[in-house]
Amino acid sequence: MVSGRISPVTGHYVTMDVEDAQYRVFYLENGQGTPLVCQHTAGCHNHQWRGLLEDEEITGRYRVIAYDLARHGKSDPPWNQEWWKEEYRLTADHFTSFIVAFCDALELEDPIFMGSSFGGNVALQLALRHPDRFKAVIPVEGADYSPGFYLDWWQHPHANAAQVCASGVWDLMAPQSPEQDRWATWFYYTQGSEAFKGDLYFYSVDHDLRDRLDDIDGDRCPVIMLTGEYDYLTTPEDGRRTAEAIRGAEFIEMKEIGHFPMSENYPRFARYLGQALERIEKRTGS
Numbered sequence: 001m002v003s004g005r006i007s008p009v010t011g012h013y014v015t016m017d018v019e020d021a022q023y024r025v026f027y028l029e030n031g032q033g034t035p036l037v038c039q040h041t042a043g044c045h046n047h048q049w050r051g052l053l054e055d056e057e058i059t060g061r062y063r064v065i066a067y068d069l070a071r072h073g074k075s076d077p078p079w080n081q082e083w084w085k086e087e088y089r090l091t092a093d094h095f096t097s098f099i100v101a102f103c104d105a106l107e108l109e110d111p112i113f114m115g116s117s118f119g120g121n122v123a124l125q126l127a128l129r130h131p132d133r134f135k136a137v138i139p140v141e142g143a144d145y146s147p148g149f150y151l152d153w154w155q156h157p158h159a160n161a162a163q164v165c166a167s168g169v170w171d172l173m174a175p176q177s178p179e180q181d182r183w184a185t186w187f188y189y190t191q192g193s194e195a196f197k198g199d200l201y202f203y204s205v206d207h208d209l210r211d212r213l214d215d216i217d218g219d220r221c222p223v224i225m226l227t228g229e230y231d232y233l234t235t236p237e238d239g240r241r242t243a244e245a246i247r248g249a250e251f252i253e254m255k256e257i258g259h260f261p262m263s264e265n266y267p268r269f270a271r272y273l274g275q276a277l278e279r280i281e282k283r284t285g286s
Helices: 046-053 092-105 118-129 161-168 179-189 193-206 236-244 266-284
Strands: 010-018 021-030 034-039 062-067 112-116 136-140 224-228 250-254
Touching: 010 092, 021 046, 021 092, 034 046, 034 092, 034 118, 046 062, 046 179, 046 266, 092 118, 092 193, 112 118, 112 266, 118 136, 118 193, 136 266, 224 236, 224 266, 236 250, 250 266
Parallel strands: 034 062, 034 112, 112 136, 136 224, 224 250
Antiparallel strands: 010 021, 021 062
């Protein structure tokens, strides 16, 4: 890291409407070319994508855009609703509508969508519901169904929710990942505990495509799935099984990496992302 260096990454807010609610959404971006829209993991924020945002090999060909989902990072809850009067539970309907509205607000043409963990799951939802809105999707650590992680004790009043959430994801990272990056990922999770449980409602309850994978056309909207070998929530077997059930989908297993590849070990993740983007370029001709 060079002292005094100013990053080329810029941040902006965009105001947009989703399902009769208005949101001010914060996003980071860098690069030019095909839009590559990135969704962070549950309970976190777009800082996870810093390595990608500053990767000159990628940003020389892609306009990388990493947003904070509402209630995360610098994106507030809806402005014109009394959101504090009901428990936050993210659903596939709202999640997909939010992402499409964000892409429309930025007037993005044929973007590639990439999300990790619950973002990987919503990538599959987008391929199903909006195949013509996206050039391709890259579900990272995603699967057709991810049960068992929607737990009340994430926010128990007798616990330090920030530390519980952060420590709960520690062993999802590969032991080979650099210690500095693993602790940085842990730190990101100490900042997002309030939204974590509601995100996991989508991840483990509302998201279930086990009977819908046949309806996803991976030729119409290419699906390139990436899963780390150390991910025990959505295992490589889950990712491979999901890809095999989708017409035209492809699967890549990422060795020596876990559930948070973009922040726990970006250099290793970049190799596999490069493979995914190459496959999309070959299949779409651009």
